[in-house]
Amino acid sequence: xxxxxxxxxxxxxxxxxxxxxxxxxxxxxxxxxxxxxxxxxxxxxxxxxxxxxxxxxxxxxxxxxxxxxxxxxxxxxxxxxxxxxxxxxxxxxxxxxxxxxxxxxxxxxxxxxxxxxxxxx
Numbered sequence: 001x002x003x004x005x006x007x008x009x010x011x012x013x014x015x016x017x018x019x020x021x022x023x024x025x026x027x028x029x030x031x032x033x034x035x036x037x038x039x040x041x042x043x044x045x046x047x048x049x050x051x052x053x054x055x056x057x058x059x060x061x062x063x064x065x066x067x068x069x070x071x072x073x074x075x076x077x078x079x080x081x082x083x084x085x086x087x088x089x090x091x092x093x094x095x096x097x098x099x100x101x102x103x104x105x106x107x108x109x110x111x112x113x114x115x116x117x118x119x120x121x
Contacts, residue, residue: 001055001117005048009110012041016080017103024096030087034099041106042080049073052113069116072109079106 016037023034052073056066083102087095 001048001114002051003114005044005051006110006114009041009044009048010107012037012044013103013107013110016041017100017107020096020100020103024093024100027093028096029091030084030095030099034087035084038080038084038099041103042077045076045080045106045110048110048113049077052117065116065119069113072113076106076109076113079109 016034019034019037023029052069056070056073079102083099087099089095090098
């Protein structure tokens with residue numbers, strides 16, 4: 001795993017969480033700023049998934065940790081686009097809640113990927 005990429009993805013996810021939370025509090029809908037931050041997070045997650053899956057064989061340890069590592073790496077790229085799609089379709093303040101929860105999940109799963117990598121990599 002690339003630690004600087006992990007930091008960028010975490011920062012982007014926290015920024016997306018903050019923007020979505022702010023929009024939910026103000027009852028605002030999706031705009032270009034939110035889409036741009038979500039796209040940056042998605043790009044970082046895609047690169048991170050490619051790097052993680054390329055180095056999957058070099059993750060020593062038990063099979064459970066390797067399976068968790070692979071599952072997180074494969075699942076992460078689906079979270080931002082699905083959340084943004086739902087936010088575009090659902091025109092309520094709760095759509096921003098969905099984006100905020102997805103951003104939080106991206107941050108937690110990215111941190112866990114880095115933790116597994118540091119423990120066994």
